[in-house]
Amino acid sequence: xxxxxxxxxxxxxxxxxxxxxxxxxxxxxxxxxxxxxxxxxxxxxxxxxxxxxxxxxxxxxxxxxxxxxxxxxxxxxxxxxxxxxxxxxxxxxxxxxxxxxxxxxxxxxxxxxxxxxxxxxxxxxxxxxxxxxxxxxxxxxxxxxxxxxxxxxxxxxxxxxxxxxxxxxxxxxxxxxxxxxxxxxxxxxxxxxxxxxxxxxxxxxxxxxxxxxxxxxxxxxxxxxxxxxxxxxxxxxxxxxxxxxxxxxxxxxxxxxxxxxxxxxxxxxxxxxxxxxxxxxxxxxxxxxxxxxxxxxxxxxxxxxxxxxxxxxxxxxxxxxxxxxxxxxxxxxxxxxxxxxxxxxxxxxxxxxxxxxxxxxxxxxxxxxxxxxxxxxxxxxxxxxxxxxxxxxxxxxxxxxxxxxxxxxxxxxxxxxxxxxxxxxxxxxxxxxxxxxxx
Amino acid sequence: xxxxxxxxxxxxxxxxxxxxxxxxxxxxxxxxxxxxxxxxxxxxxxxxxxxxxxxxxxxxxxxxxxxxxxxxxxxxxxxxxxxxxxxxxxxxxxxxxxxxxxxxxxxxxxxxxxxxxxxxxxxxxxxxxxxxxxxxxxxxxxxxxxxxxxxxxxxxxxxxxxxxxxxxxxxxxxxxxxxxxxxxxxxxxxxxxxxxxxxxxxxxxxxxxxxxxxxxxxxxxxxxxxxxxxxxxxxxxx
Numbered sequence: 001x002x003x004x005x006x007x008x009x010x011x012x013x014x015x016x017x018x019x020x021x022x023x024x025x026x027x028x029x030x031x032x033x034x035x036x037x038x039x040x041x042x043x044x045x046x047x048x049x050x051x052x053x054x055x056x057x058x059x060x061x062x063x064x065x066x067x068x069x070x071x072x073x074x075x076x077x078x079x080x081x082x083x084x085x086x087x088x089x090x091x092x093x094x095x096x097x098x099x100x101x102x103x104x105x106x107x108x109x110x111x112x113x114x115x116x117x118x119x120x121x122x123x124x125x126x127x128x129x130x131x132x133x134x135x136x137x138x139x140x141x142x143x144x145x146x147x148x149x150x151x152x153x154x155x156x157x158x159x160x161x162x163x164x165x166x167x168x169x170x171x172x173x174x175x176x177x178x179x180x181x182x183x184x185x186x187x188x189x190x191x192x193x194x195x196x197x198x199x200x201x202x203x204x205x206x207x208x209x210x211x212x213x214x215x216x217x218x219x220x221x222x223x224x225x226x227x228x229x230x231x232x233x234x235x236x237x238x239x240x241x242x243x244x245x246x247x248x249x250x251x252x253x254x255x256x257x258x259x260x261x262x263x264x265x266x267x268x269x270x271x272x273x274x275x276x277x278x279x280x281x282x283x284x285x286x287x288x289x290x291x292x293x294x295x296x297x298x299x300x301x302x303x304x305x306x307x308x309x310x311x312x313x314x315x316x317x318x319x320x321x322x323x324x325x326x327x328x329x330x331x332x333x334x335x336x337x338x339x340x341x342x343x344x345x346x347x348x349x350x351x352x353x354x355x356x357x358x359x360x361x362x363x364x365x366x367x368x369x370x371x372x373x374x375x376x377x378x379x380x381x382x383x384x385x386x387x388x389x390x391x392x393x394x395x396x397x398x399x400x401x402x403x404x405x406x407x408x409x410x411x412x413x414x415x416x417x418x419x420x421x422x423x424x425x426x427x428x429x430x431x432x433x434x435x436x437x438x439x
Numbered sequence: 440x441x442x443x444x445x446x447x448x449x450x451x452x453x454x455x456x457x458x459x460x461x462x463x464x465x466x467x468x469x470x471x472x473x474x475x476x477x478x479x480x481x482x483x484x485x486x487x488x489x490x491x492x493x494x495x496x497x498x499x500x501x502x503x504x505x506x507x508x509x510x511x512x513x514x515x516x517x518x519x520x521x522x523x524x525x526x527x528x529x530x531x532x533x534x535x536x537x538x539x540x541x542x543x544x545x546x547x548x549x550x551x552x553x554x555x556x557x558x559x560x561x562x563x564x565x566x567x568x569x570x571x572x573x574x575x576x577x578x579x580x581x582x583x584x585x586x587x588x589x590x591x592x593x594x595x596x597x598x599x600x601x602x603x604x605x606x607x608x609x610x611x612x613x614x615x616x617x618x619x620x621x622x623x624x625x626x627x628x629x630x631x632x633x634x635x636x637x638x639x640x641x642x643x644x645x646x647x648x649x650x651x652x653x654x655x656x657x658x659x660x661x662x663x664x665x666x667x668x669x670x671x672x673x674x675x676x677x
């Protein structure tokens with residue numbers, strides 16, 4: 001499905017509103033939309049909602065052999081998927097420019113900033129390391145995918161626990177969660193992306209643009225920063241020229257926003273940890289708002305299936321009894337048997353014909369071989385025969401004739417000559433022979 | 440656990456019971472807690488998240504909408520189902536489930552009312568804790584209702600598991616699925632509780648199949664009651 005285009009009057013309206021420092025959702029210039037973080041029942045699973053933009057993050061791990069040039073480092077893998085659920089314009093299975101850009105930016109933000117200690121993911125140097133895979137699914141697209149995705153990725157990584165392993169000599173033991181508590185990843189810092197949209201060639205700036213604002217913006221500046229105000233990645237796209245002051249001002253705003261978001265993330269993580277420790281209810285079921293009119297819950301329902309057996313019995317009794325099929329397997333040939341009814345097996349016949357074919361092929365080959373041996377003989381016998389010279393040409397017609405079985409032995413011989421001619425890399429010796437034959 | 444002990448005690452008393460008697464032991468069948476939220480995504484025309492215990496599926500529906508010329512059907516709507524796993528890319532298992540769900544949806548959606556259009560159902564697995572296909576079906580149905588796609592009936596998915604002793608478990612968890620001898624998933628319609636789709640794995644007898652089907656039909660009434668109550672709640676205030 002195609003994206004609905006934005007009409008000119010809508011565009012003008014949005015731009016004029018921005019000029020008047022107003023936003024459609026009533027936010028101020030530097031305001032973020034509400035961020036909601038909810039966790040799933042399993043470790044490393046979270047949904048981040050940034051306004052109406054929603055991203056599902058899931059971290060998984062696997063023991064793999066490391067890259068040869070980085071023998072002691074674990075592998076980090078990020079994959080952001082734009083499913084069609086998020087917006088109708090996202091086609092499944094297509095790597096759009098936007099997707100490539102977002103994936104690359106995420107990698108730069110999270111892998112290249114070295115926020116995860118990859119050396120701690122090493123089990124046996126050069127042999128076994130953990131591969132951490134972060135899958136991010138965009139569920140609903142309402143602008144600013146990258147901020148939501150970077151928050152989801154770091155939250156999922158913080159929430160994730162990998163199975164414990166122990167190494168004794170050459171033996172590596174992997175413990176199930178029941179045997180030993182899974183261990184969290186060691187995370188140095190939490191880089192978070194903050195997006196700035198620029199309008200009117202950089203005159204106006206908005207933090208956290210929504211989908212409509214993204215459509216009318218001129219340029220985008222993404223700054224990835226951690227709470228220590230260290231810039232991890234900076235990317236400007238859209239082709240606008242930014243002044244030094246503008247970038248500095250953006251980095252200052254980013255610092256404030258990142259501090260707020262980091263605090264929120266830590267609070268959410270602590271909450272979840274507490275609930276898990278106390279053995280309370282957790283998971284997505286708990287994060288559904290009860291008061292919402294669109295949500296509904298039903299407690300565990302007991303189903304009385306005591307009469308299921310009787311009813312089933314009745315149904316079977318009522319139904320016509322299935323026709324009695326005697327299942328005596330019939331062995332046709334060794335390796336080919338038949339169970340039940342059916343038309344007569346045609347496998348045996350097929351095999352016979354195949355055999356015949358094979359036989360024919362075999363005999364043909366034999367003839368060819370014979371003729372090859374008799375090469376000199378053929379030359380002698382064909383002396384003065386015009387046919388021979390013609391036959392020696394490569395034309396396909398000749399080959400067709402050859403394949404017919406009821407040909408005189410002479411023809412077959414000529415066929416072999418032509419076959420040989422094909423095999424011979426250079427035709428020179430043949431030509432010589434031809435001349436001789438003519439003579 | 441109470442139920443489990445009860446079943447065991449019954450088993451000891453009913454030694455040498457026939458398959459039909461085994462069905463009467465299925466007293467302890469229960470559905471896990473259900474939760475559903477509709478219209479939670481802004482972009483799709485209809486959306487729903489369905490939770491069965493810890494299993495959770497999010498569904499989004501687009502349609503009736505523009506269709507690609509190559510997929511256009513002149514006398515009915517083209518129904519597409521996409522199922523996305525949580526980890527990695529969709530594989531053969533997802534394709535097979537997509538097909539089952541699509542066939543079920545096609546049986547109830549009145550596609551002839553919207554010829555030369557497309558109806559797309561996108562399903563995202565949020566967490567898998569057993570009975571995933573049933574949950575997918577339920578989520579798809581609720582999302583189709585939310586999108587206002589005309590249907591001749593609602594449908595629901597019910598998964599049954601048979602363990603080695605022939606006990607029937609409704610709405611099994613991953614653990615129960617792992618030890619089960621056979622897993623049967625049915626899709627039933629809301630009008631007559633007739634079978635729309637069935638897919639099975641493992642060994643079972645004819646009697647056991649009928650028994651599972653009857654149990655699923657009983658359970659489906661609970662699911663449809665849940666649908667009704669959740670929709671009543673949704674449309675209670677304007």
